[in-house]
Every structure is written in structure tokens, then in C-alpha cells.
Amino acid sequence: MQRLAERLTPGWLGCRLDGAAVDLPTGVDAVLGRPLPVRLGEAWPVAGSVFSVVVPFVGAGHLAVDSDARDPMVARWLRGVLLRVLAALPDGALRVAAVDGATLGAVFGPFRSMVEAEAWHRPAIDLPGFQHVLSEAEERIERAQAGEIDPSVLLVCVAALPEGAGRTEWSRLAAIAHAGPAAGVFLLLAGYPPPQHPGLNAAPRLESTTHLTAAGGGLFAVSDPPGPHRFSSDGSGLAVPMRLDAGPSDDLVESICRRLAKAARVQASTDFAALMPAEIWQESSVSGLRTVVGREGRNDCVLALDDATPHWLVGGRTGSGKTVFLLDVLYGLASRYSPDELGLYLLDFKEGVSFAEFTPTAVDPSWIPHARTVGIESDREYGLAVLRTLSREMTRRSTELKRAGVTKIADLRAGRPDVAMPRLLAVIDEFHVLFEGNDAVAGQAVALLEELARKGRSYGIHLILASQTISGVEALFAKTESIFGQFPLRVALAGGGGVLDQLNDGADNLPIGSAVINSAAGIPGANRVIRFPNADAESVTAQRHLLWNARPPGDAPPAVFAGYAEQHPDQDPTFVRLSPNVRRRRALVGRAVDVGLPTAGFTLDETPGSHVAVLGTSPVGADVLYAATVSLARQHAPGTARFLIAPLVAAADEAADATVEAVTSAGQSCGTISSVQFRARLGDLAQSTAPTDGQTTYLVVFGADAASSLLAASDPTTYRSGHDDLRAVLANGPTHGVHLLGWWRTVSRFTDDLGPTGGSEVACLVALNLPGNDVGALLGDYATEWQSRPNRALLIDRHDNRRALIVPYVRPGTLDQIDDLA
Numbered sequence: 001m002q003r004l005a006e007r008l009t010p011g012w013l014g015c016r017l018d019g020a021a022v023d024l025p026t027g028v029d030a031v032l033g034r035p036l037p038v039r040l041g042e043a044w045p046v047a048g049s050v051f052s053v054v055v056p057f058v059g060a061g062h063l064a065v066d067s068d069a070r071d072p073m074v075a076r077w078l079r080g081v082l083l084r085v086l087a088a089l090p091d092g093a094l095r096v097a098a099v100d101g102a103t104l105g106a107v108f109g110p111f112r113s114m115v116e117a118e119a120w121h122r123p124a125i126d127l128p129g130f131q132h133v134l135s136e137a138e139e140r141i142e143r144a145q146a147g148e149i150d151p152s153v154l155l156v157c158v159a160a161l162p163e164g165a166g167r168t169e170w171s172r173l174a175a176i177a178h179a180g181p182a183a184g185v186f187l188l189l190a191g192y193p194p195p196q197h198p199g200l201n202a203a204p205r206l207e208s209t210t211h212l213t214a215a216g217g218g219l220f221a222v223s224d225p226p227g228p229h230r231f232s233s234d235g236s237g238l239a240v241p242m243r244l245d246a247g248p249s250d251d252l253v254e255s256i257c258r259r260l261a262k263a264a265r266v267q268a269s270t271d272f273a274a275l276m277p278a279e280i281w282q283e284s285s286v287s288g289l290r291t292v293v294g295r296e297g298r299n300d301c302v303l304a305l306d307d308a309t310p311h312w313l314v315g316g317r318t319g320s321g322k323t324v325f326l327l328d329v330l331y332g333l334a335s336r337y338s339p340d341e342l343g344l345y346l347l348d349f350k351e352g353v354s355f356a357e358f359t360p361t362a363v364d365p366s367w368i369p370h371a372r373t374v375g376i377e378s379d380r381e382y383g384l385a386v387l388r389t390l391s392r393e394m395t396r397r398s399t400e401l402k403r404a405g406v407t408k409i410a411d412l413r414a415g416r417p418d419v420a421m422p423r424l425l426a427v428i429d430e431f432h433v434l435f436e437g438n439d440a441v442a443g444q445a446v447a448l449l450e451e452l453a454r455k456g457r458s459y460g461i462h463l464i465l466a467s468q469t470i471s472g473v474e475a476l477f478a479k480t481e482s483i484f485g486q487f488p489l490r491v492a493l494a495g496g497g498g499v500l501d502q503l504n505d506g507a508d509n510l511p512i513g514s515a516v517i518n519s520a521a522g523i524p525g526a527n528r529v530i531r532f533p534n535a536d537a538e539s540v541t542a543q544r545h546l547l548w549n550a551r552p553p554g555d556a557p558p559a560v561f562a563g564y565a566e567q568h569p570d571q572d573p574t575f576v577r578l579s580p581n582v583r584r585r586r587a588l589v590g591r592a593v594d595v596g597l598p599t600a601g602f603t604l605d606e607t608p609g610s611h612v613a614v615l616g617t618s619p620v621g622a623d624v625l626y627a628a629t630v631s632l633a634r635q636h637a638p639g640t641a642r643f644l645i646a647p648l649v650a651a652a653d654e655a656a657d658a659t660v661e662a663v664t665s666a667g668q669s670c671g672t673i674s675s676v677q678f679r680a681r682l683g684d685l686a687q688s689t690a691p692t693d694g695q696t697t698y699l700v701v702f703g704a705d706a707a708s709s710l711l712a713a714s715d716p717t718t719y720r721s722g723h724d725d726l727r728a729v730l731a732n733g734p735t736h737g738v739h740l741l742g743w744w745r746t747v748s749r750f751t752d753d754l755g756p757t758g759g760s761e762v763a764c765l766v767a768l769n770l771p772g773n774d775v776g777a778l779l780g781d782y783a784t785e786w787q788s789r790p791n792r793a794l795l796i797d798r799h800d801n802r803r804a805l806i807v808p809y810v811r812p813g814t815l816d817q818i819d820d821l822a
């Protein structure tokens, strides 16, 4: 009999838990999927003969002893059983959820290195903690019942029930005892059933459980164990009481746990390369997008963007690894799905270079072929433009779906494999910036995001919104509660608890590289803790090159918007390609803050008002005027336009010289004039009804405000002032091929010069560093929300009632000068 017990319980499962055990190998005595017999203690059927009491435990059923671990003998015994199972099973096969409601976790103290290695959670010590453990077990059971396969085992180990645990918790334990074994969930309970109080219901006995019941004198009655082999034929259990094994010393537990914790660390650690598939672009996105984002214990953690979790919300304080997590996800997806299956729109509002990894740079020409637009340090207006692009694409897809008579992209693609309709994923880092200011941009952004979040899933458009500030997220909550209902999957990194339910503190104290995944919109009890790998530069670069080299022929790099970038006219392909072969000439002034950075400018033709005024003290004004002038010079056949350049302020001298040079080399006649000559030319031009030689004339005035007082003076003989002539030229010039391009440093001088009509003779305006109310006054719209910012301007075209945020053209070095002045 004794020998049989020894055969059943090899190594850790039956050994003496003394100092010699430290040399036993771990992880070799048992395998998962089979009942694991474990020695509990010994009994003496007759004097002088001792036998081991062995019962099947993990893999077969549960164990419960009615005394709790406040009894030191029970505490040691419990640690002994736990150690046997832990050391017998393969490394990492057992996850322990510990509960100690009586001694603040002290019972599990010797196991602390497992907690430190994040192989176990910290023991729960109170009722909410216990309930949390029960939820975790229940969720695992539900997942298993839904067909999810998790090869590891969860052992709920209770040293003592916490204060307040009652009938509800008992029934949850009973349910877990019933359904747990089939789902790999087992119970090791001390203090169960709790003592029965008179008049109250007793705690239920648990199914599939060996119950040990104190029988006095340190002995315990042993019930029949689960499984086919029973001690008694009548259900009365073992005929003689048992003495519990004395259990291991703390030293023994500690040294074994240190060993296991080391292995657990290695198993839980994962690197960037491990997230990538063995072969790229093998998956179809018809039913959704899926990728491995890290490890949950020993297992891969796979997350999806599909009908069930169409959009994700990611939170984490600065430095929590948010960028790294997003890189893990995006490279994982881009490696699994080809650009025909997935398109990416990446948008970042913060300073930094999160998404620079997707774009070509001076040192590395590669890009991720899936990336369609990449915004780095984006303006909110650019964010809005990206959302509009997605919204337009959604409308286009909806029309196509309607035409095909289906309602979901999956149905369309299933029936029409020839239709290219990749899933589109927009990732917006620091998305809360979009809503800052509570202005028109914020309003439009909320509306667009809401629409995309609500309808996107049907059209294969997915969103991942990430934010570092809880307040940002909360602000949005307050505005549009409904949006977040569309984001069932929450990812909370360290300090990112704002994306979880208020009562969910699962993200408190998370180390870097860990995240709480919650696919039930953040409710407590639905957390899974995962580890994600660092996205080290070398691995990321290697993967990007792999994808880039596989890019389809003719694949264009993404449209990149870098908020900090200067826009030089000679780097704009549209500017560089200018030629006289145009139907209508445009004065080009910069690049619009929009997807693809379209070139921004004004049409200058015979329409009244076809003049350009650049307004603001910023020296960028001179550069804008330079670019506008040169662009026009290149749209005339050589020798068909005349340019009169008036450099009236020192700050514009360089730009004016550069203008003369560029206009001359475009083959146009070009002369420099003083303010007095400017005054005189205005007089001439105001008199003439048609240019004598059929040429177009451009008056280009750098620092027009400097001529204001000269123009104000009237001619003593004709009584005409320079202002009269200026206004006449502005009013009649365009019909005769005369246009004025001017840079006024102040709005007041501009309006003085142009007179009571408030300058409506000039239809094309570029507002640089003007205060909002100046722009408001200019437009007669005091509600205008313009706020001047470095390297930005507001383009106002009164011809077509258009306003656009632009990055004004600058010549290299101008912005540095401004920085030096600042």
C-alpha cells in the first residue's frame, strides 16, 4: 500500500518536504491534462503501521480543509501542498491566484518571488480582492466554455476567507467547483466550509472536492476524493483520521520559488521579433485584423480589430510605453496583412517622433507600405483633415456596399475576392488634443470621430485612440458619452487607468512593459494582465526593411505631415514644376495643412480683387511674397510680364533681392523701385486704362506699410493722394493686367491704405502673426477663432469664401532667425 502511494506520487508530489528536497528537479513529476495525485499527510490504521494519504487533486478536483491558515499547522501544510503541485508541474503550467483574508498575505510570504516575477498577482486580502479572484476564475471558465483553449491551470488558493465572505461567495465557489475542472480551474481552500453559525445556512459542500474536517487532536477526517477511486463504499471517506504533513520550511519554499520565478521571467519575457509572423502577409482581413501583442503568462496574447472589438482605447502616462505598445501592434499587423488587406492612417499630436518609424528619412529611405498618411506633431486641423478623408472613404464604401446589396465589408469581400477593400486603421496618439479648445475644430472632430466609431466597423474602418491624460479622456466622456461605447477594448498601461472603469484599479502599479487588457469596456473583473516587448530600434528597422522590400511595384511613400517642418518652395513639386502652360495663373503661398500637403495659393486673373496682401510683422511675410512673385513669374512665357519690386523695409532686403534674381532668371523684366517711384508708378497706372504693351504688370511691395504716409499726402495740383491712386489701381488693375502683391506688417496700415471699404479690393489675404481680433476685424467676423502660431498662416480667399490653415513658404534660415530673436 505504502509502495503504491510512493509510485503514485513521484518526486515533489510525495517527498518529505525537508532540506534535502531542495535538490529535487522541478517541473518533471507531473503533466497537465492528467489527474495529479498529491500526498496530504499520513494515517495509522493500526498501531505501528503508517501510510501516506494521497488524493487526486489538480486535473481531477479540489481540496478543502475546514480549519483556516490562522492555525500555523494548517498554514504550513497549505504551503506544502502548494509547493508540491508547483514544483511537480512543468514550469509556468500553474497560475496561482492567492487569497489570504486573515493574515494580510503572510501565509504566502515565502512565495513572494513568484509575485515579484509577475507570475502571480499579489495575494488578495479582503472581500473585494477575493471577489476579483472569483471573477477571474469565472471568466476563465466562460472562455473555456466558449471554446478558447488555455493549456495552463489556474489554482485558486485560499488561506482564509476574508471577513464578510458569505452565501454569495460560497455559491460562486460551489459553481467554480462544479465547472472548474473541465476548464482547468481548481481550488485549494483552507477555512472551508467556514464554521456554521446557529440559525444560519451552512456553506455548501463542494463537488469534486476532497474535504478535510478537523477531528480534534490535530487529526483530520478525509472525505472520499473525486474520481473513480474512493476510500469507502458508503461515502464515509477514509476510515481513520489523518495527520497533516508538517509542510516545508520557509527557506525551502523561498529557494524553490526563486528558481521557478527565474524561469517564469524568461517565459513571460518576449521580444519584438517574437510578435512577428514567421512569414509576412499571409493573413486575410475579411473578418477582421488580429495580431499578437505580447504574452499573457506563457501564452501569446492576441487582440483583434473586428466586429466584436472594432476600436480600441489605449491609456498610459508619459513614459509608460504607449508608443512602444502601438509600434508592437502596428508592426505586428503590417507584417501579417499585406497592403491589399490593411491601410494605416497614423496621427500623432505630441512633440516627439512616435510614427517617424513609418516614414522615409534622410538616412533611411524605407517606409511601411501600408502607411497612407502619417502625421507627426500634427495640428488639430490636420487631424480633422485625416478624419474627413476617412469619412469620405466610409461614404464611398457604403455606396459600394449598397450597390452590391450587402451591409458589411466582410460580405462584400467574401463574394467578390477581386474587390480591393483593405481594412483601414487610424491610430491617433494623444487624441485628446483634438478636443482641446472646445472650438469649431473640436466640434467637428467629435462629430467625425463619433460617425467613424459608430459606423466604421461595417465598412472595415477601425480606430485606436491613445491618450496619456485621464482628463483628456474624461473631457470626451463628458462631451459624447456615446463614442466610448464603441470602444469595448481598453488597454491600460501604467497610469492609464482613465480608460478603465472608475472602480477598476487594475492599472495602478503596473510596471513598464505591462498592460491591462479589458474587453468589457473597462469593468472591474474583466482585466487580463499582459507583457509587451520593447520595440528596440534595431528590430523595428529590420522589420520595416523586410516589409519595404516586399512592397508592391510603384508603391508610393506615405503622405507625411510633420508639424515642425519648414516648407521651402523649391521642395514643393508643384512649385518646382510650374510652367507657362497654365490656364489660370496662381500665386503660390504655402502648403495647406491637409492630407498630402496640397499647394496653397490664389488665382490671379481679371476678376476684381485679384491682388495679394500678406499681413503680419513676421519676417516670413517677405518670404511668402517672394514665393508668390516667383511662382507667377514662372507661369508667364519669358518676356511677357513686368515686375516692379519695391523693397521698402530692411527686413525684406534679402527676400527682395532673391525675388529680383529669380524673376529675372525666369526671363521676365524686373526692376527695383523706391517708395517715391512706387508712388509715381501708382499715379501712372491709375491714369492708364490699358497697359500699352499688353504685358502683365506686377507691383511687388515689401513692407508696404512703410509707404503709407507718403501715399497719404495729396498732390498739390491734382489733389489726388497716393491712396486715391492705389485704390484706383486695385479697383481697375486686374482687368488691365495689373496686380499688386504687398506685405503689410500691420493691419491698421493696410486698412488705412485701402480705405473705408476695409480692404475688400484685395481678395487674397495671408494672415501671419496677427491677433485673432485683427483677423476678425478684417473679415468682419468677430467670432473667428484664429490664433496665430509659429510656422502657420491663415489663407483667406474672398473670391471663393475660402479659409485654410497653411504652412507658409519660407526660405531656408528665416525661421531660425525668428527663433534667435525670440
Ligand SMILES: Nc1ncnc2c1ncn2[C@@H]1O[C@H](COP(=O)(O)OP(=O)(O)OP(=O)(O)O)[C@@H](O)[C@H]1O
Residues within 6 Å of the ligand: 316, 317, 318, 319, 320, 321, 322, 323, 324, 325, 352, 468, 512, 513, 514, 532, 533, 534, 535
Ligand atoms: N516593454 C518594454 N520593455 C522595456 N522597455 C520598454 C518597454 N516599453 C517601453 N519601454 C521603454 O520605456 C520608455 C518609454 O516608452 P515610450 O516612448 O513608448 O513611452 P510613451 O508612453 O510613449 O511615452 P511618451 O508619451 O513620453 O512618448 C522607452 O525608453 C522604452 O524603450
